[in-house]
Amino acid sequence: MTAISFRTTVLAVFMAIGLSAGTALADGVDAAKGFIQTLGDKAVSTIAATQQDEEARLRQFRSLLNDNFDVPGIGRFVLGRYWRVATPEQRDEYLKLFEESIIRTYARRFSDYSGETIAVEKARKDGEDFILVDSVIQRPTGGPVAVTWRLLGQGKDFKIVDVVVEGVSMSVTQRSDFASVIQSGGGNIEALLKVMRERLGKA
Template sequence: MNRRTLLATTLAAPFALSVARPAFAEMDINRAVQFIQAAGQELVAAIDSPQPAAARRQQVANILRRAVDVPGVGRFILGRWWRVATPAEQQQYMSLFEETLIRNLSARFGEYQGVRFNLGRSQQRTEDDALVNTIIERPNSPAFSLDWRVGEVNGQPRVVDVIAEGTSLRLTQRSEYSAVISRNGGQVSSLLAAMRQQIAALAAREGR
């Protein structure tokens, strides 16, 4: 993956809906806003912690695991190839997906001490979910806007998608993963190999 693709991966991977929608209930917009605000405050506190970078990344990773519907993300992004994968490949994929997702996000957020999350306008998207807008400010970098799609998954609010500049990035990630498999004869194992390579590159960058 090139740098631009990796950035799309970093933003897109965490925020997707499950193929088999897991017990969604009506999402109250106020609850969605409070959820994103609380998660943002936790992330800022972890990022600005005086601990070493590796410890900050781990704190951020733990917050993301609680905030994001990781199983739903993985199932949606793999899409039709989930049914092609063997049970062993499904298990490997979910493990690699979580590690890729968490390493990408925790590394990116953890690099920017002084990050600020500002709430913008929010809207009820459907009965099932709401969009919560945030403006992310980073030192020495342009601010950017992200819309977090929040649904209620198994009775708890979870981030299920992210929209940047009007584009649902979960669809971008799904397309990229599908392209890797399609280019390699429909073999899910080719995607697993690419994910292992990406994890190795991320680990090397972190100095582990």
């Protein structure tokens, strides 16, 4: 993923964490569009409120991430075929490290927010359980960036399961990165866990 795409992905995630997924929503694609638009509008105040306090930022981000994203589901997808061969203990540690990694990585980049706004364009069904919401992030400098959100419908609620920036899936990209680390370690998931622990200072 390019530097611009990664930064835009981070900003897209920031803009998607400002509203609890528990908000009652009507069913259908229109509700999904409203969900994403409201998240983008609300996230600005969330970012501003925690800009100067790192500990508060981490706490808020952890809560909002778990409320709005299907973190365990994304984690399992990212691990790919290695999820099936991992032991229960490895799975448990991996999901904890995965969540912590996302929280710390994105929380450190809150300062990158510089006035971006999101405009939702359209939404469409993706199979029985998913909805794709197309949007454009307008930047104060540089051109607009296309972002597609993949939502899992859960009754009247939604969970974000992927963010696609300019055609590049955040989940697929991370899945490829993790697979590369495991393969370099002889196909052993412990190689990935070791790298994740080191990056989080848990080695």
